[in-house]
Amino acid sequence: MSRLWDAQERAPYLAVAIDTPLRQVFDYRAPEGDSPVGPGYRVWVPFGRRRVVGVVVESREHSEVPAEKLRAAFEAIDSEPTFSPDSLALLTWAAEYYRHPIGEVLTSALPVPLRNGAPVRQETILWRLTALGREEALAKLPARSVRLRAIAQYLADHAQASASDILSSTESPASALRNLEQRGFVESFAREQSAAVPPVTTVREGPPLNEAQAAAVERIQSTLGTFVSHLLYGVTGSGKTEVYLHAIATVLARGQQVLVLVPEIALTPQLISRFRGRFDAPLAVLHSGLNDTERLAAWRDAREGTARIVIGTRSAIFSPLLQPGLIIIDEEHDPSFKQQDGFRYSARDLALVRAQRLGIPVVLGSATPSLETLARARKQPETLSRLPERAGSARPPKLLLVDLRKHGATQGIATPTVMTIRRHLDAGGQVMLFINRRGYAPVLFCPNCGWSAHCRRCDAHLTVHARGRDLICHHCGAQEPMPPGCSNCFADVKPVGQGTERIEEALHQLFTGFPLARIDRDSMRRKGELEATLARVDRGEIRILVGTQMLTKGHDFPNVTLVVVLNADQGLFSTDFRAPERLAQTIVQVAGRAGRAERQGEVLIQTEYPEHPLLKLLLTGGYAAFADGALTEREQSGWPPFARIALLRAEATTSDLPLKFLQDAHDLAVDFPIRGVELLGPAPAPMERRAGRFRAQLLLRAPSHSPLQKFLSGWLPVLAMLPEARRVRWSIDVDAAELS
Ligand code: ADP
Ligand code: ZN
Ligand code: ZN
Numbered sequence: 001m002s003r004l005w006d007a008q009e010r011a012p013y014l015a016v017a018i019d020t021p022l023r024q025v026f027d028y029r030a031p032e033g034d035s036p037v038g039p040g041y042r043v044w045v046p047f048g049r050r051r052v053v054g055v056v057v058e059s060r061e062h063s064e065v066p067a068e069k070l071r072a073a074f075e076a077i078d079s080e081p082t083f084s085p086d087s088l089a090l091l092t093w094a095a096e097y098y099r100h101p102i103g104e105v106l107t108s109a110l111p112v113p114l115r116n117g118a119p120v121r122q123e124t125i126l127w128r129l130t131a132l133g134r135e136e137a138l139a140k141l142p143a144r145s146v147r148l149r150a151i152a153q154y155l156a157d158h159a160q161a162s163a164s165d166i167l168s169s170t171e172s173p174a175s176a177l178r179n180l181e182q183r184g185f186v187e188s189f190a191r192e193q194s195a196a197v198p199p200v201t202t203v204r205e206g207p208p209l210n211e212a213q214a215a216a217v218e219r220i221q222s223t224l225g226t227f228v229s230h231l232l233y234g235v236t237g238s239g240k241t242e243v244y245l246h247a248i249a250t251v252l253a254r255g256q257q258v259l260v261l262v263p264e265i266a267l268t269p270q271l272i273s274r275f276r277g278r279f280d281a282p283l284a285v286l287h288s289g290l291n292d293t294e295r296l297a298a299w300r301d302a303r304e305g306t307a308r309i310v311i312g313t314r315s316a317i318f319s320p321l322l323q324p325g326l327i328i329i330d331e332e333h334d335p336s337f338k339q340q341d342g343f344r345y346s347a348r349d350l351a352l353v354r355a356q357r358l359g360i361p362v363v364l365g366s367a368t369p370s371l372e373t374l375a376r377a378r379k380q381p382e383t384l385s386r387l388p389e390r391a392g393s394a395r396p397p398k399l400l401l402v403d404l405r406k407h408g409a410t411q412g413i414a415t416p417t418v419m420t421i422r423r424h425l426d427a428g429g430q431v432m433l434f435i436n437r438r439g440y441a442p443v444l445f446c447p448n449c450g451w452s453a454h455c456r457r458c459d460a461h462l463t464v465h466a467r468g469r470d471l472i473c474h475h476c477g478a479q480e481p482m483p484p485g486c487s488n489c490f491a492d493v494k495p496v497g498q499g500t501e502r503i504e505e506a507l508h509q510l511f512t513g514f515p516l517a518r519i520d521r522d523s524m525r526r527k528g529e530l531e532a533t534l535a536r537v538d539r540g541e542i543r544i545l546v547g548t549q550m551l552t553k554g555h556d557f558p559n560v561t562l563v564v565v566l567n568a569d570q571g572l573f574s575t576d577f578r579a580p581e582r583l584a585q586t587i588v589q590v591a592g593r594a595g596r597a598e599r600q601g602e603v604l605i606q607t608e609y610p611e612h613p614l615l616k617l618l619l620t621g622g623y624a625a626f627a628d629g630a631l632t633e634r635e636q637s638g639w640p641p642f643a644r645i646a647l648l649r650a651e652a653t654t655s656d657l658p659l660k661f662l663q664d665a666h667d668l669a670v671d672f673p674i675r676g677v678e679l680l681g682p683a684p685a686p687m688e689r690r691a692g693r694f695r696a697q698l699l700l701r702a703p704s705h706s707p708l709q710k711f712l713s714g715w716l717p718v719l720a721m722l723p724e725a726r727r728v729r730w731s732i733d734v735d736a737a738e739l740s
Pocket of ligand 3: 455456457458460473474475476477478691
């Protein structure tokens, strides 16, 4: 049998990771017998009174655990390791770096059936005639045993076949096959799927590359087989995807696989169909809509090398790959690459770690790169490829600010905006409006006494939904019916402000007769709804499109000629140092949806602060000018990428406990004096109460990651033993992306 990765020599002891929140591995004696077992293998082990699946992380010659306490592992699940040395090393590194229990990290990287002990390879059970069967079956079976004879004849003709093929071809019941087996005429055997034969791939021609694209492709190709982190920095529509496709073609021709990470699969049907259109190569797409069996199949295809291109979201960074040659992260700035709960990791950062270990290049692509990635590219200019212009004939859109203080507005749509929309609709264009808020209105307010509807469990307003039928909390999901009047004085209440639903309603009234669609998480709940709506937009059946962030993520709308950002002001005055970066990215990304075909696009940005330096920079110098300014500011104030941070969060049902725990944690820090490590706080979280729990945080900052990691290694284990640590829920978020 062919094994993908060779096992090491058997050692007497195994260090095994088990799916528990405990931050340790467990020693076992190696299972009886001499079948191979070593790092990366899954084993059945006794754990308390249960029998569970564990992953061997190390073979050991000696164990610290006293011999009488050591139990033996039951058996290895497969005859080969489930994790390649490369995957195991990446996951172990990640558990250590992000301070998450190794057992949970390894388990989260496995499809569910494998967590429960399913074999790592798909086995097909086939049937064939035995030697006895070949000699005697047809000769000795009586003529009236029609079905038995039919099966024997079928196997004489076909040598081997699956039970379902045999039974359907001979129209026999399963009992007939068992009958033959009892007579010793047939036998079953397991055939493993053949591995590691790269399927033939065909590449179709794309458009001839322009000079900047050709240079980028050349730069990437020249680094195949070595670790380099490339930044492909090009405005929306500049042809980044075309560069990926060319680079991928080269990697496939070398017999290697490509891993592509994207923010959200549902929003990238265009990307996937372009991949399918260009390559006749098996593709595995890992997305949240797969059931366990489908996910396992895709995972196996990646691992066994059957899939040549693997596309997925964040967690696909852990896909096993037999012959990895290149990793691509599309829209690398996207916040979805950071996991915000449980095992808090950054798929983008792990891509760099993985590529470095493998000695392969990684390509980070974006029209609005993260400041981290930009700072890295500045230090290594040879890794930066800029695509300054839109590919083909598309021209860049024209950006204009609309001063909300100067103009009257209908439901948040300013008069000049209304006029511009009408002009574009009359000219046959498509119009897209962006607002970063779903629901009907963000506040329900009593004009009589000043009361407003709050969530009982969060420090937050309830959002009015469904044209004023429901109140929903966007933080904990709590839902209430709309009250008949003010809870305080019984006067009539009114929704204040706008969300996507209300904008949709206003647009219906303003532009009656123009077909309209709303794209947000509420309207796109049903499976397939988003694809269907995007297809209607592409066919021109929709003329006005209103939506949230979902609109900014990668979908190409070639006929949209006008984009309106309805409210650019959220984020201008946030306490989170990353808020301006997010805002600039969002504005530039939505703006990029305009005018991608022949017609020049227009972008209107509504604001009450047209003088704000961030907006002015964006307007005059684009994202590059903004990023220059923002990087200087981060450097002066000592924030990432010029520092590393980690956030210790705590929550409990009373407000004093989390702060007390964090203060004790803070006081412990004097025992671990590491130069440059600063502790800021503790302080209540920006939203102190959420889902009935009080939240507080303590921020750690250091000039680089090694002092921070050194500090965490000493401090966290001691902190975990604090008496308060058992009374609060706490977590550590290394390289936290959001300070809330
Ligand atoms: P991005 O990924 O940067 O948004 P795409 O690769 O999707 O850009 O390119 C935008 C559009 O321009 C697509 O329709 C693509 O087919 C087309 N395109 C890309 N490169 C070229 C080229 N060199 N010549 C002509 N058209 C191109
Ligand atoms: Zn009132
Ligand atoms: Zn709530």
